[in-house]
Amino acid sequence: MKEKLQALCTEIETAMAEVATSRGLYELKVKFQSELKGVMSGMRDLPKEERPAFGKIVNEYKQDLEEKFETRAAAVKEMEMQAKYAAERIDITMPGKAYKAGALHPITLVKNQLIDIFAGMGFKVFEGPEIETDYYNFTALNTPKDHPARDMQDTFYLAENLLLRTQTSAGQIRVMEKEAPPIKILSPGRVFRSDDDATHSPMFHQMEGLVVDKGITLCDLQGMLAEFAKKMFTSSTKVRLRPSYFPFTEPSVEVDLSCSECGGKGCRLCKGTGWIEVLGAGMVNRRVLENCGVDPDEYTGFAFGMGIERIAMLKYGVNNIKTLFENDTRFLEQFEE
Ligand code: PHE
Numbered sequence: 001m002k003e004k005l006q007a008l009c010t011e012i013e014t015a016m017a018e019v020a021t022s023r024g025l026y027e028l029k030v031k032f033q034s035e036l037k038g039v040m041s042g043m044r045d046l047p048k049e050e051r052p053a054f055g056k057i058v059n060e061y062k063q064d065l066e067e068k069f070e071t072r073a074a075a076v077k078e079m080e081m082q083a084k085y086a087a088e089r090i091d092i093t094m095p096g097k098a099y100k101a102g103a104l105h106p107i108t109l110v111k112n113q114l115i116d117i118f119a120g121m122g123f124k125v126f127e128g129p130e131i132e133t134d135y136y137n138f139t140a141l142n143t144p145k146d147h148p149a150r151d152m153q154d155t156f157y158l159a160e161n162l163l164l165r166t167q168t169s170a171g172q173i174r175v176m177e178k179e180a181p182p183i184k185i186l187s188p189g190r191v192f193r194s195d196d197d198a199t200h201s202p203m204f205h206q207m208e209g210l211v212v213d214k215g216i217t218l219c220d221l222q223g224m225l226a227e228f229a230k231k232m233f234t235s236s237t238k239v240r241l242r243p244s245y246f247p248f249t250e251p252s253v254e255v256d257l258s259c260s261e262c263g264g265k266g267c268r269l270c271k272g273t274g275w276i277e278v279l280g281a282g283m284v285n286r287r288v289l290e291n292c293g294v295d296p297d298e299y300t301g302f303a304f305g306m307g308i309e310r311i312a313m314l315k316y317g318v319n320n321i322k323t324l325f326e327n328d329t330r331f332l333e334q335f336e337e
Helices: 002-018 022-045 048-087 106-119 148-152 170-178 218-232 286-291 308-316 329-335
Strands: 131-133 157-159 162-164 183-192 203-213 239-246 249-258 275-284 300-307
Touching (some): 106 203, 106 218, 203 218, 203 308, 218 239, 218 300, 275 308
Antiparallel strands (some): 131 162, 203 300
């Protein structure tokens, strides 16, 4: 019996040295315990007086092996941890991936600046649809079908009475139809015309302004534009109004700013004139007020419309409008604030 016990213990010890996983060790321990039970059940066959002595030996072997199991378990666990660390090793000296934060597009920057300037004068922002009806884009703005002024804008028609808006002026009508004066709105947005050269793009952005109230005059327009020019460009920027024509304003003006490049002396940018044309404006035509249910004998108003690209090009010295739409990050990065 004692030999049997010894043989079992030697076998388990040898196996233990070869097991390299916690799971394998656990299984071996279970096997040992069940086989030890088998050996112990043989005790019944021993003479009664020998039993206590043999029981003592069994206990010693058992204790000895259990200690060995524990030592081996600790070693195996350590091996397993080392393997895990090696597999999950992170090289903290490796250079990281740099994620570059984007920046606002110059058109957005200028649009936000314009909104800031005019919001400071009490304007609210209204945004109309980019696909407009003929009525809002032209007819209600005193430009009925066959009106020669339709030639001023080369329009993308989608259907007989549906088009890509050519001007944010359509927003004037939408606001006046809904709201009673006093009105003071700013309408920024994308507009579309079949134009394509260094200073024109088939898609560009405009910012419309509309003020309607009792006693509004051209002086109010001029004063407000002078304020805008100073805030957008420099405190010495001057404003000049020249007679012009738009079907929806009467009188109509073209607004020039003194050249920011030469300060008005005359240079290449202003073609030697000292002035740069920046926007169209005028007193809202009586017919337009009437079309929107506003009494032109009680209320007057002014409107203006400017190209955001044009302002951005002047402000940042960009000479080709296309560079604003190519999305070349080397170009766009220059405007990060
Ligand atoms: N809508 C005109 C244009 O696009 C500009 C304008 C707006 C003129 C408002 C007068 C008043 O050319």
